[in-house]
Amino acid sequence: MHILVLLKMAPDVVEDLEIAPGGKALDLDCLRMILSESDDHALEQALLLKERHGAKITALALDAPEVDDALFTAAAKGADRVMKVVGMDPGFTTREAARYFSQAIAEEPGLLPADLILTGVQAIDDLDGLVAPIVADGLRMPYLGIVTGVALEASAQAARAIKEYPAGVRGEFLVQLPAVLGIQAAEKPPRYVPVAKVRAAMKSVKIECSQALTLADGGLPLVGVVEMKRNEPAGHAEMLEGKPDQVSGQLCGILAERGLF
Amino acid sequence: MTGNICVLAEQWRGQITEVTYETLALGREVADQAGVPLTAILPGSHCRELARFLGAADAVVYIDHPLLAETVPQTCAEAVAQAMAGERPRALLVPLTNISLGIGTLIGVRLGAPVVNFCRDIRVADGRLLADCVMYGGKIEATVEAGAPSGPGPAILGIWPGARQAEKGRAEREVPVTDAAVVLEDTGAIRLCRYIEPEAGDVDLTKQEVLVAVGRGLQDRANLPLAEELARALGGAVCGSRPVIDQGWLPLSRQVGKSGLTVKPKLYVALGISGAPEHIEGMKDAALIVAVNSDPQAPIFSVAHYGIVGDAVETMPALTAAVEARKAAGQHA
Ligand SMILES: Cc1cc2nc3c(=O)[nH]c(=O)nc-3n(C[C@H](O)[C@H](O)[C@H](O)COP(=O)(O)OP(=O)(O)OC[C@H]3O[C@@H](n4cnc5c(N)ncnc54)[C@H](O)[C@@H]3O)c2cc1C
Numbered sequence: 326m327h328i329l330v331l332l333k334m335a336p337d338v339v340e341d342l343e344i345a346p347g348g349k350a351l352d353l354d355c356l357r358m359i360l361s362e363s364d365d366h367a368l369e370q371a372l373l374l375k376e377r378h379g380a381k382i383t384a385l386a387l388d389a390p391e392v393d394d395a396l397f398t399a400a401a402k403g404a405d406r407v408m409k410v411v412g413m414d415p416g417f418t419t420r421e422a423a424r425y426f427s428q429a430i431a432e433e434p435g436l437l438p439a440d441l442i443l444t445g446v447q448a449i450d451d452l453d454g455l456v457a458p459i460v461a462d463g464l465r466m467p468y469l470g471i472v473t474g475v476a477l478e479a480s481a482q483a484a485r486a487i488k489e490y491p492a493g494v495r496g497e498f499l500v501q502l503p504a505v506l507g508i509q510a511a512e513k514p515p516r517y518v519p520v521a522k523v524r525a526a527m528k529s530v531k532i533e534c535s536q537a538l539t540l541a542d543g544g545l546p547l548v549g550v551v552e553m554k555r556n557e558p559a560g561h562a563e564m565l566e567g568k569p570d571q572v573s574g575q576l577c578g579i580l581a582e583r584g585l586f
Numbered sequence: 587m588t589g590n591i592c593v594l595a596e597q598w599r600g601q602i603t604e605v606t607y608e609t610l611a612l613g614r615e616v617a618d619q620a621g622v623p624l625t626a627i628l629p630g631s632h633c634r635e636l637a638r639f640l641g642a643a644d645a646v647v648y649i650d651h652p653l654l655a656e657t658v659p660q661t662c663a664e665a666v667a668q669a670m671a672g673e674r675p676r677a678l679l680v681p682l683t684n685i686s687l688g689i690g691t692l693i694g695v696r697l698g699a700p701v702v703n704f705c706r707d708i709r710v711a712d713g714r715l716l717a718d719c720v721m722y723g724g725k726i727e728a729t730v731e732a733g734a735p736s737g738p739g740p741a742i743l744g745i746w747p748g749a750r751q752a753e754k755g756r757a758e759r760e761v762p763v764t765d766a767a768v769v770l771e772d773t774g775a776i777r778l779c780r781y782i783e784p785e786a787g788d789v790d791l792t793k794q795e796v797l798v799a800v801g802r803g804l805q806d807r808a809n810l811p812l813a814e815e816l817a818r819a820l821g822g823a824v825c826g827s828r829p830v831i832d833q834g835w836l837p838l839s840r841q842v843g844k845s846g847l848t849v850k851p852k853l854y855v856a857l858g859i860s861g862a863p864e865h866i867e868g869m870k871d872a873a874l875i876v877a878v879n880s881d882p883q884a885p886i887f888s889v890a891h892y893g894i895v896g897d898a899v900e901t902m903p904a905l906t907a908a909v910e911a912r913k914a915a916g917q918h919a
Contacts, residue, residue, distance in 0.1 A: 446687070454691035462692060467776045492848070493846055498776055509845070548731070550728050553727070558883065564887075576892060576894070576908070580820075585874070
């Protein structure tokens with residue numbers, strides 16, 4: 326079994342996000358990039374499948390700041406092969422990201438055949454589409470998203486995938502392989518890997534590079550950001566200020582006044 | 587459909603979803619601004635009678651096929667793309683729900699049309715279609731132009747739940763229904779085997795008047811008792827955001843949000859929750875929302891009535907003590 330995991334870096338929203346001059350994009354110089362949260366879960370789901378059934382895992386990422394760390398971490402966790410696509414046009418969109426992934430999958434030896442292609446269901450910057458369905462459509466593979474669990478059938482020709490619906494309802498799907506799954510959450514939280522193991526991977530593992538090809542139509546300038554601004558939450562909520570016991574006292578008074586306890 | 591504003595009507599388990607009504611309400615406004623009709627597109631199997639619930643639209647296009655009984659994204663996208671082929675609607679609004687996620691992207695790819703996700707609002711200005719989008723977990727707002735009127739295909743706009751009130755898009759009446767014939771291939775590649783109903787939890791969150799909600803800012807499972815004590819003092823129950831449930835700190839029956847429950851308590855205390863749109867859609871209608879977050883820019887403060895910038899772990903015991911003291915004082919008075 327070969328599992329291909331597609332990884333995309335996304336801005337860490339714990340940091341303050343700044344808007345670039347021009348007001349149409351984030352200021353890349355002020356960003357800290359981290360692995361998109363659901364991609365981390367996709368990697369974890371692949372590792373769980375490898376533990377259960379034995380599999381070769383290839384992690385394929387798009388070049389971005391901190392991507393090497395993410396790939397070495399993937400290797401330290403158990404990915405067998407790590408590769409990054411380099412040379413994309415700056416400021417590529419999610420739809421373009423999906424096409425860069427698809428090109429690399431088609432061009433690089435050994436990425437296909439893949440029995441399962443796992444990636445995160447949605448990243449916080451997926452403004453013009455989602456990666457998983459586009460890659461699936463391009464490869465003519467079935468796609469299922471918002472997946473929170475995958476079990477292989479005995480034949481290894483199919484998988485049972487759990488998809489989330491609203492209100493805590495889930496659906497169990499039988500998916501013929503090869504398939505692309507958009508992972509929402511792995512069956513277990515992404516594992517922790519000690520820094521020493523990541524450092525060891527940095528010494529022993531080679532990140533392969535795949536050169537991005539120019540997109541045939543020069544990309545898809547179909548969606549144009551007119552203006553971008555920070556959501557300034559101030560102004561809506563009445564802010565209570567002071568030490569914890571002071572604000573608690575104030576809040577308590579407000580709740581009591583409203584008869585809430 | 588040419589020039590029209592269209593809405594993808596979701597049906598799930600025999601009913602039109604609430605988010606469809608919300609999206610219809612928004613679609614109605616956009617269609618009126620553009621001075622064009624509003625069309626609802628309803629894919630399904632043997633559910634033509636549901637069209638009468640889509641009375642907020644001027645017309646319904648019904649796509650009937652056995653493979654559309656369950657919403658499988660690729661099949662549904664293919665059906666809608668076929669139904670729209672040869673027509674040039676101005677826009678197709680697709681609810682961003684767990685049922686339809688991915689369908690908008692696939693329709694956009696098949697039609698070579700622009701896709702804009704994360705839309706909270708849509709408006710027509712000087713003939714341009716502008717979408718106000720909430721992205722980066724709610725921290726950034728972007729105004730996005732979705733393709734030119736003469737550009738390729740309709741603009742496919744993914745609409746966040748809660749964009750409008752469902753009531754405004756709910757209208758039951760006879761609407762002209764057109765049947766669209768589509769040819770779909772049964773590859774059998776994806777099949778729904780069964781629904782798994784949520785296990786009944788020890789408490790029904792939807793019936794609680796007070797909820798103390800914890801998020802990743804709780805930092806550690808060991809801090810959960812602090813939230814439980816606060817909930818006990820306030821006479822409520824503890825619930826959580828997705829990461830808290832994914833970590834196994836609380837059961838799925840306590841998850842609030844898109845994949846969890848929608849709650850409307852009298853009081854919702856959000857502790858260490860950032861306020862991502864997927865969480866907010868489950869709690870925004872609480873009568874009083876109090877948020878405690880160490881980040882003054884946390885989007886949760888946009889929906890909260892009262893906010894405290896601070897450490898949730900320090901605030902919880904202080905608030906519990908204050909509530910207990912006040913209750914004791916009340917008893918002695
Ligand atoms: C299809 C789909 C379905 C989803 N369904 C749901 C759902 O049902 N429910 C849901 O909640 N999410 C859902 N999500 C996930 C959602 O996008 C967010 O990732 C999630 O809500 C974030 O949870 P959080 O706020 O606890 O964590 P984070 O976003 O990581 O926020 C943690 C917050 O804690 C604050 N903090 C840190 N330390 C402290 C401290 N000591 N004191 C106070 N504050 C602190 C930080 O400033 C931050 O704001 C879904 C996502 C998708 C794509």
